[in-house]
Amino acid sequence: MNRLKDKVAIITGAAGGQGKAEAKLFAQEGAKVIATDMNGEMLLKTVKEINDELGGESVIAVQHDIATEEEWAHVFAKTMEKFGKVDILVNNAGMPGKTHENVWDIDTTETMRIVSVNLVGTLLGIKTVMPEMIKNGKGSIINISSAAGLVGGISGGSVAYSATKAALQGITKEIAIDVAKKGIRVNTVFPGLVRTPIMDSFSKEVTERTLSKVPMGFPAEPIDLAYAVLFLASDESRFTTGADFIIDGGFTAQ
Template sequence: MRRLAGKVAIITGAAQGMGEAHARLFVEEGAKVVLTDVNEQGGSALAAELGPDAIFVRHDVSSRSDWMDVVQRAEDHFGTVSVLVNNAGIIGPVKGILDLSEEEFTSVFRVNELGPFLGMQAVLPGMIAAGGGSIVNVSSIAGMLGTRTSSNVAYCSTKFAVRGMSKLIAAQYGHAGIRVNSVHPGYILTPMMVAATDENGGGAADLIPLGRLAKPDEVSRVVLFLASDESSFVSGAEHVVDGAMIAG
């Protein structure tokens, strides 16, 4: 359908998992895509596979200078950035507040919270000048609720922050034609999930009313909708993709 024809998108954390799925779908739907990641080998290989509509830039999302370079490369290669998908994220140490060091908390904060903040700062001037754009910030169901059983305080707090920033920037920049939404995946079958559970999601499927983990492209199709003009009046909202896991 080429629902993103004419769009120039930056997708962070695009070398694998959900980011890879987003990149594949965006190119399929007609976007010009800048893939970024710290994984140079994986990102470069994916960009080469996707062809001339994709380029890869090595990118530390916690670096302001890296962000400036990514946006400049995107503009030089494809034109003004019209879509930003802040997908990069890490789980970090699974520890409660009394056990987590300041350094451990900061390492998660720099990727999960500072990264999207710097990304929005980097693309907003161009989007304002162009008359609009769409920002999709990937949070988590951990950014929707806190539970007694969750001990991952750094991850949870940063994902709540992404949700809050998304709503605030949507409200502040809607007059400029810029839409900002957050996406909140539950258990998704990605390398990060496999690494965290030592298996394909462990017993997580038992917690999900739909009875299974999601495939990455099931999240990508929500991200695609938010990036496209089909969601032209959708902004400042949370979009939960969790198979009804937190509905009860």
């Protein structure tokens, strides 16, 4: 019940899927949560649902495009105004790419947007919270990548998605080493197939092909990822930094 007692967490992409499961689990474990998402309407519904179920106002909604630096400043200002500090950042929001028949046949505009969201958006989150975490001498940052950042053939035909998710591993390791002596930990989570709305963007064929290669034979539920993220957010993982957490039912073990 109290694994995150007195901690304040920012979770992006929390209107649904994994971010929603994390926001609820964090609140159940005693955290105050700033839940953000670009989809403001869905976010408000989700936050109300969580607060109604748990009782109280542990989760606050802030509409937010992670690719925009000014909007990160707004999220930070809201966090400080409401809760006075930030201990945890979960860089969970991410966007898929469209399926391209030839994976190299990219659309430049789409590619630049995926880079702005999945890669730059994650970096902007880290840039936003880091001075506060350094000031406090503690913090935990969790970057949500994808198994598509580790192996080929499962991005649904979007090389930009795979490339940006692979980049998150580099961002994690580089920053983890830089801030290791300042009490701040940075880790990457690599989900395999998870039953969330993003799965609907993959074609039926890609989903079935990927699922057929999952040794455990079923997709994860959002809560399966949320438990791993909870461990990394909590002090239980105090000796863990720069690490890869692969939660994929054995997919990349083959």
